[in-house]
Amino acid sequence: MPDRPERAVPGWLKTALELGPVVLFFLGYLYLKDESYAFGGTEYEGFIVITALFVPLVLASTAALWWLTGRLSQMQLVTAILVTVFGGLSVWLNDERFFKMKPTLIYALFAAVLFFGVWRGRSYLAMVLSEALPLDHAGWMILTRRMAWFFVGLAVTNELVWRGMSTETWVNFKTFGLPVAMFIFFFAQARLMKAHGLDDKG
Template identity: 40%
Template sequence: MNAPILERDPSDPTTKKEEVSPLLKLVLELGPLVVFFFANARGEWLASQFPTLAELGGPIFIATGLFMAATAVALIASWLLTRSLPIMPLVSGVVVFVFGALTLYLQDDVFIKMKPTIVNTLFGAILLGGLMFGKSLLGYVFASAFRLDAEGWRKLTFRWGLFFLFLAVVNEVVWRSFSTDTWVAFKVWGIMPITLLFTFSQMPLIMRHSLEEHAGK
């Protein structure tokens, strides 16, 4: 027998939440990264225009401070629009605040560079660790978007777990091997296309294990 699929009861007011348009959701997710990229590229100009920012340090530190602020704005906006905070952006935001604060306080950009490594390793370990205990945790996150059978959730969870660990390794290689500017550009303009390609590559698996697809047949 297939494991029961987690679904929210539309009639339960405690589970209702406002939907955000895909475009606005993309802006909330990419906005802080764009701010980070712009502030790092134009750090000296920002420091000359806003002397307070100069007290943070060089461009990467100004970018870190503004990245933290933009992340906070995105989380607050998400809460105001949906009255909920998705678990992944929330965890990522907490790590941004912790490692960003360490970066500014110690004036060491290693901390902010390690943030993607920590976040992706954490997500990967949680997903793969859940499978070891028979839990396809990805199903708890995306049950409202997809209805898959138990095997589909297991496979998808396993693949995403490995993908998160892959992103952690790639981040380590890039920030340790290239300049700060190259790392920032890759973080903003490289990770998202890679993630989108991986996501689209999983559609055949999702279609094979979709309960709607089986019901239609």
């Protein structure tokens, strides 16, 4: 999407647009998980039906974020693309495995990008979070390496969960486990942020 003049929007609205589709996917799954529907002579389980609804919802929320804020982060754009591709494949082929693979590919891609930046001596993470987390260069490099390995861990965990556990367990993991893991990760970086924070150094 082309750049537009960046505008400030209420924090609650931005959060609702970013997290709303995930919450609605979870609620929709709870409602439809034991149902099945026939379309065009093909039987679709509730998970596939809610995935079909989730894809346009993500695209609409992403478009709304761009319209309201004037910009999209690379993470938001990549996520929307992969949701469309793998959600679409799951619906088209009536195979939930494609959609379950999506988090693995997202986190593996983010890890690869961050590792590539570290190899070049740059922190691509700083390009996204520098306004929220004012750190010196050394701090950003440490945080970027840790974040890259964290994404590797999330990708591996997603593979283990969707391949070895039930769909309901995977949905709970995706809805609650991933955000909690992200919160714990950043909470665990408190010492790093204190040691390398620019505010603390005047």
